[in-house]
């Protein structure tokens with residue numbers, strides 16, 4: 001019997017009993033669909049978090065004043081008191097280090113913004129031209145801060161999208177003068193609306209040159225310094241350079257904290273990958289259950305078709321012919337179930353994406369392959385016992401069964 | 403050399419505590435091309451004998467030479483090969499595969515033998531023509547009459563041109579005239595050289611054979627040409 005004939009014979013046998021076949025395909029497909037949907041959910045959540053963090057800007061090292069004990073990310077490192085200030089000249093020094101692509105000093109404070117009789121509270125962010133690229137923000141109208149010395153207090157401002165809307169309505173904003181605190185600044189640009197996101201939102205901010213903000217708030221300290229390394233591999237050397245530089249600039253004591261995005265991302269990545277694997281494992285159990293079902297249905301099929309097996313033997317079928325035919329039938333049923341499940345699972349993932357557009361709920365390739373592989377393996381594995389039982393049947397007794 | 407040589411064949415079945423002696427010391431030779439009827443009361447061992455001849459069963463003792471070769475010592479796969487190539491089997495209840503068409507049923511032995519599809523199609527077509535089933539090729543067994551079903555079964559049993567055709571009460575489920583058609587068909591095959599061994603209850607059909615074997619209680623009691631022949 002050629003392999004093609006075995007397969008065709010098995011397929012005919014499978015389609016010859018539509019109800020039984022439909023039930024088995026359904027059981028198998030539910031298992032596969034469960035794996036596909038649940039891993040799509042898990043991996044979607046993982047990708048969502050990673051994307052959100054990546055949106056903060058890549059290859060980022062953040063310098064905060066004050067030493068955190070653990071060196072990792074904790075509440076303390078975000079709200080430390082300042083033993084020694086971070087200054088614009090620190091930022092300048094860091095800019096000259098090799099492997100450093102961009103440095104944006106950050107100074108923040110609260111003030112009031114006024115235009116045409118309208119007044120509102122606003123968070124003022126002092127920084128430089130590098131900030132836009134470093135954080136992957138986009139400008140909506142006009143242009144961002146000019147590339148100039150960090151110590152120049154130009155009287156210009158870039159508005160957040162919401163601020164612009166509230167102050168100007170439909171009127172053009174670029175080129176107009178606004179008052180912030182007791183200073184008059186020219187609007188040179190408007191940020192594009194930020195939309196959704198975990199990261200800092202620019203919609204309710206106004207952005208000025210760092211020196212302008214520091215003068216406004218009468219301070220020369222920085223809130224933090226953002227540094228972008230030249231690449232992923234450069235993050236570790238940059239971190240060391242920063243530490244060495246800052247240590248040297250403050251008499252051998254390192255009273256700053258460095259946060260790399262990699263550390264945060266890596267942690268989330270690990271947690272969510274583990275979660276996805278766990279979920280896939282649970283779903284795989286339903287595949288094993290489907291496998292047991294395949295075995296039982298195939299055992300029933302062997303009993304049902306005992307006369308046929310006897311006949312095939314009388315016609316000269318070897319034990320091997322019979323075994324292969326029943327194994328092929330189990331494989332065909334499992335494969336049909338796997339593909340039906342794949343379709344079902346992809347439909348489920350699609351529905352998820354439709355219901356939660358922010359969630360990139362695509363099943364990962366490894367999960368799809370593993371689901372199909374497991375379905376086939378369980379189907380064939382659990383098909384072995386029925387197939388062997390069929391092959392061992394005594395021809396006359398098999399024939400005598402009606 | 404006879405085509406079939408049985409010597410001292412014994413076959414016992416264990417039924418719980420009791421033993422059923424289905425064949426006792428059966429010795430029999432059949433030459434190539436012979437036409438033999440096996441007759442006798444129900445339970446006398448006719449089917450058991452035919453199953454043994456067809457290598458569907460093994461004797462407890464005795465030897466069976468088929469075309470000079472001791473086939474009782476062959477392993478299961480070798481026996482399957484002999485069944486496939488040398489023996490055709492016809493059953494009282496036809497034993498067609500219900501989900502396959504007439505043409506597919508006829509092609510089964512060729513499929514098991516691994517013949518190429520084109521040759522299979524050609525041979526099935528010829529067999530359908532020869533057996534008057536040309537218009538029934540795509541019908542499934544439940545769409546065929548009893549006589550048509552048995553003709554499909556005969557076509558299937560003989561599609562690989564076996565040397566021996568074994569039929570266990572082939573007309574038992576058919577009415578008289580259909581039975582006669584089927585008998586005529588088998589006799590034609592016999593005339594073309596195939597050895598034919600028929601188990602039958604019907605004395606008319608038995609009488610048409612050139613030799614009658616009468617069995618009783620597992621033993622051959624008479625084995626002679628025309629022994630039971632009723633007047634035609």
Ligand SMILES: Nc1ncnc2c1ncn2[C@@H]1O[C@H](COP(=O)(O)OP(=O)(O)O)[C@@H](O)[C@H]1O
Nearest residue numbers: 415417422424443444445446447448449450451
């Ligand atoms: N598989 C079996 N198990 C037990 N007894 C059997 C079996 N096959 C046949 N027999 C017994 O052997 C005897 C002969 O049976 P069989 O050859 O079928 O007779 P016949 O075909 O002449 O009616 C009967 O008594 C029957 O009950």
Ligand SMILES: [Mg+2]
Nearest residue numbers: 448449450570
């Ligand atoms: Mg019988």
